[in-house]
Amino acid sequence: MALIVVCEDDAATRALITAVLSKAGHDVESFDNGLAAYVRLLDGDAELLISDVQMPFKNGFELIADIRQESELVDLPCILLTSLQERAHMRIGMTSGADDYVTKPFQPSELLEAVDSQLKRSMQRYVEQMRHVDTNVKRAVGERTNELMELFEKRLRTELQSRWVRTDMSTLQLRGSLLACSFLEVEAWQRSLPQTQMAELVRLYFSKLSDCAALFQADHVQFVGQSLMIVFDDSQDTPSVNHRTRTLRLLQSLSSIRSSMQAHVQQLQASAGAPSFMPCIVAHRDSISLTKLEGIAGGVDQMVPVGQALGDMAKLLKTAHALRWPLAVSDASWSELQQGLHSDEQVQIKLNAKPWSLIRASLPAA
Secondary structure: OOEEEEEOOOHHHHHHHHHHHHHOOOEEEEEOOHHHHHHHHOOOOOOEEEEEOOOOOOOHHHHHHHHOOOOOOOOOOEEEEEEHHHHHHHHHHHHOOOOEEEEEOOOHHHHHHHHHHHHHHHHHHHHHHHHOOOHHHHHHHHHHHHHHHHHHHHHHHOOHHHHHOOOOOOEEEEEEEEEEEEEOOHHHHHHHOOHHHHHHHHHHHHHHHHHHHHHOOOOEEEEEOOEEEEEEEHHHOOOOOOHHHHHHHHHHOHHHHHHHHHHHHOOOHHHHHOOOOOEEEEEEEEEEEEEEEOOOOOOOOEEEEEOHHHHHHHHHHHHHHHHOOOEEEOHHHHHHHHOOOOOOOOOEEEEOOEEEEOOEOOOOOO
16 A cells, blocks of 8 residues: 555544545544655655645645656645635645545545546556666656656646637637537436535536646637537647647546546435436547637627537537447547557456447448
C-alpha cells in the first residue's frame, strides 16, 4: 500500500479521509495547513498528496505549484478537494499541476476510486522508467517536464471561459475534434424518474462533462438539441499539448463520470426500475462554423453552430444510441486519435465492469 499525505484544515474531514484510507491499507500522515505538508513532502517518500483548497499558510493551489518546482516531486500524484461552490476555480488547481479533484461532500468509494486511479498511473510510469533507463528515457522525461511547465503557464495566462464566448467575431471557424455528449436509455430514465429528479440528473451529468471540458481546455462548449457539443480546435495546439491529447483525456474521464453518476442515481428511490447510467459520447473530426445571432431571445447574442458536421454527428449519435454504445468514433476521428496514443498506451473506457476500447464506426448512410 502507499504512503499518502493528507492536507485538510477541517478536523472532521481530515479524520474521515484518514479513516477511509487507513481502512484500505494505506499509511496516512495528515496535516492541518499547507506549509507543514510542504515541509513533509520534501522528504521525498510520499506516494500521493490529497489536499484541500482553502487552508492557512499555504492553500492547495500554492502547495501543488510549489512541489511542482521540486525535481523530486514533479511527478507526485496530487488530488485536490473542493466544494461545489469552488468548482468554477478548479482550472486554477489544474494549471498548478493537480492530477484530479474530488468534490466535497464525497462518498468514501469516490475518494478511494480517485486514489487507486492515481496510484495505478504512478506505478505504470515507474515500471516504464525502470524498463527503459537509458538516454532516450532521460530525454523524454526532460521533454515531458518542459511540456508540463508550458501547459501550466498557458493555463495561468488563459481564462478558458473567455474563449467560449467570443463577442468580437460574428463568425468563428473551428476545425478539430468534435464531441457530442448524451447518455443511453434516456426514455427509460424519463419513465422512471419524476421530472424534478430527471432535471437534476441531466444537470449533474452535463455539469460534470462541462467541468472535464474546462479541465482539458475545450475551445467551445454549448448545447445542440439534447446533447452537449465540445470542440477541441487544432489551431490552439501548442508544442506541448494538442487537440488529440485533450480529446483523449476527456474520453478517458468517462469511467469516473459514469461511476459518480451511478452513485448519485442509486440514491434516487424512483430509479429502482431504471437501467444503469451509461454515458454516450461520439467523436468526429471535421470543420464547424459558429455564427453569432444578434438581437434574438431578448437581445442576447448567441453563437449557433452550422455545417455538415452537425448532421454527421447527429447520425453517429443516433447509431450509438441504437447500438447502446457508450463511445463511437468516426473513421476520420479514429485516424486522428491514433496519432495521440503512445506506442505503449491503450485507451480503454471501463464502464459497467467491462473494458470498452475506442469503437471505430463509419457514419451511416443518409
